[in-house]
Amino acid sequence: MKSIKYIVDKTFHYLGFVLMMVFVACLLFWINNYRYFIYALIVTVIIFLLRNSTKTGWKAKGEYFLMLLALIYFPLLTLMSVSPFLKFKEFQWTHPEWQQTKGQVLSYKSEWETPFRRVSGYAFIDVSYQYTLNHKVYTNTEQKAEKMYYPIWESKERIQLLKAKLLQQTKQQIDSQKCILLYDVNHPKESRFFVSRSLFYLQGSAIYAFSIFIGVLMVLLIINLFFSFKNKNTI
Structure with missing residues (x-):
């Protein structure tokens, strides 16, 4: 019989996976325009098929595909997010009627x-x-x-x-x-x-x-590290 700790660990493992999937789904299809993800997916598939990858095995190829998808999707999302012109043109292109x-x-x-x-x-x-x-x-x-x-x-x-x-x-x-x-x-x-x-x-x-x-957090972190290092050297 499996221990309670094993069951608890497995439960939290799968719960974390489910929550992560829910977060990703919200990011792709609720918070942002789902069409951006489709565009990135199409481009990723084309690049994946045309580019000769040295990856072997389904797991390695899957990880490479997801990494490529992220590298295309997030810059695209950023560009569309900061450009009202591109959002307007994208709506026109996808709604010709x-x-x-x-x-x-x-x-x-x-x-x-x-x-x-x-x-x-x-x-x-x-x-x-x-x-x-x-x-x-x-x-x-x-x-x-x-x-x-x-x-x-x-x-x-x-x-x-x-x-x-x-x-x-x-x-x-x-x-x-x-x-x-x-x-x-x-x-x-x-x-x-x-x-x-x-x-x-x-x-x-x-x-x-x-x-x-x-950026503000990074500046505060750098300042904190600087004074910590300075105090350590003065001891």
Whole structure:
């Protein structure tokens, strides 16, 4: 009969594996656009088939394939995350039946998302708009049409400042008529409102907040190591 410790160890081993798979699934298909993963998978398969690998055995080839997939997927995810222009073009390419039309912005408001007790929170804009097709008026709201991340814990004053900054940024985009409204030709009530088509917008990406946060931690770690080493030499 197997010991209780063996059973507990195996239980936690498989539980950890399941939790990791759930996290990966959320990362690929919920938090981010699942199409990015499909693009990376297609490119990975092509490279894997065309490139002569020295790996032998199914396990070694599988590990090589997963490593190659990660090396393609995460840079692609980063690039799409920081470029509103690429996200807009990707939507156009994958929705050829959607056409551009003129619309009118009815209102927009800024709110604050606090996923982890204000750590890496972000301000976001909801935009309500309407458009007319074949003498019929449609009204929709684009949820979180634009975001503005901040990498560290926020005070109430800073949160209000970021919300105001995002409101002003959105107002400038709307006043300059740079926003784009697309609708589904087959289902006219379905539409998407794009506030920005900037080539790069770093602060609109969670990767920006994460990178700054990690950078701050690295600086603090280096400072701590420096003084620890200095104190050790003075003893």
